[in-house]
Amino acid sequence: MNRTKLEEESINLLKEITFEQEQLESLYLDMAKNESGEIEIPDLDEQIENRLQSLQRSANNINRSLLETEMMKDELKARKKDVDKKQLPSNTEIDYQESKSNRFAKGVNIYKLLLILFFGSFAGVIVEMLFCLFKNGYIESRTSTIIGPFNLVYGLGAACLTFFLYKYRNHGVWLSFIGGFVVGSVVEYFCSYFQELLFGSTSWDYSGYPFNINGRICLLYSIFWGLLGIFWIKDLYPLLSQFILKISNKIEKTLTIAATVFLILDYAISGFVVYRWMNREQHILPQNKVEEFIDVLYPNETMKEIYPNLVFKN
Template sequence: MLEDASSCLRQAHQWASDKADELTTRLREGQESSQRKGLFRRAPANSVIDLEEEQADSFASGVNFYKVALICIAGSFAGVVVEILWCLFRNGYIESRSGLVYGPFNPVYGIGAVVMTLALYRYRNRSSSISFFGGAVVGSVIEYLLSWGQETLFGSTSWDYSRMPFNLDGRICLLYSLFWGILGVLWIKSLYPRVAQVILKIPNRFGKVLTWVLTIFMVFDCAMSLLAVDRWSERVRGETPVSAVDVFFDEHFPDSRMERIYANMEFGTNPA
């Protein structure tokens, strides 16, 4: 009986600690949100967004399909813009950072934004330390799996951290895991509520139609990109076209075009 009582007390203490942290965070962020002024005002508190979504009966309330799809598309675009600007700042020239053959989109960032949202949403009203730890873990797992998948499918790599300290198979490293943690806090505490606030302004009927149109386009774009990269890897291995599909991609997506789109892609080991 004493052991059962002790277990119940520990659970009650943990529950009370979690609730205290959530209530304290809600109060602090709500006060900061209400005091925002000027062009660089603070992002709205997540608790404020929750209330506004409920009152507006938004088509993208919570983390339903519509919000997740729009976050994925917006993240795919924003990630490319940030990388291009970073390349310009660091190297002094503009270079493609797109991951798809049509438009400035990279699904790596879109997938990252979605996974970050799904993983951290339940902790959106908790302290930033939880978001940092969750972001570091989730981001590192995503980066590792995407690197492994690209090398396995196409025998190519787009990044290599083998020269960085505390790396794992050259796919992830401690420094970038810390960056993922910072990004997790930045995303769930600042960027996500801003994106959700913009989505709130979209009329329900128009928003649903827009989401489906963009989603269909992105699926088509991803399919064409996978086929184009696959055929590109075949050309690198010296394989001649054997079908009308191969001829189509050779004509419309030659090496010169693919090298402009995927400026950092390198082919090494043969794909499995």
């Protein structure tokens, strides 16, 4: 059996602990003799305090070493498991490929996050539409934009999951689950909050679910976010990163900027159209030619088809 230097040092540490225990037995004996009056040790309290401080520092160092060792073991185990999945690229492989390249969208930076936001906004809509088809037997719009099937909740969710879980991409699934649980819940809550703040409307309501917070998030869907965190950072993220690596270096920056500008304009136009829809619900007449054009192009019937789950609050 080949032992690493770390293992050898851990064995020596156990020996040192045994030796320290023997030293403490001697100190306990001095304490007993001092208390019984058999001998008097003037600096005994100082010795005890010094030993306590030393043991506390030792405990802190050992606990930190234990945590670091457990994390190393967890990472090695997780990397092996990921690499063994032959059908998908692993984060270990992606890290290696990116280290050899001079691509601008590598690691976790603003360019990659913008590409992921675009991809997540699109893919999330497709997945939820398919889920609706499977669950209810019909296709229903899940987009949050007028032009194209994009949804900001999924885009922000994918970008935030990448940003916060990237550090733990090569560790066990429990960290990804916790991260996905927390990050997804926060994203979903604030998307709901700002939608209601800006447009006086909601697109989902979990009030009927147990353990919900203001109807914006609930335990069940937070668990789904946790599972999605695992699936995203372990499977989808390396797959998407591999695809990004294949994009020509000459166009990827231009492509990223173009996709971002498109999304900004799309969300801005969509927000304006929804705002006008809200005003129509309040019987506010159009104030200019643009609003008149919107009323003709996007009447209430059309808006209800695009946003079937959107409900305006009184």
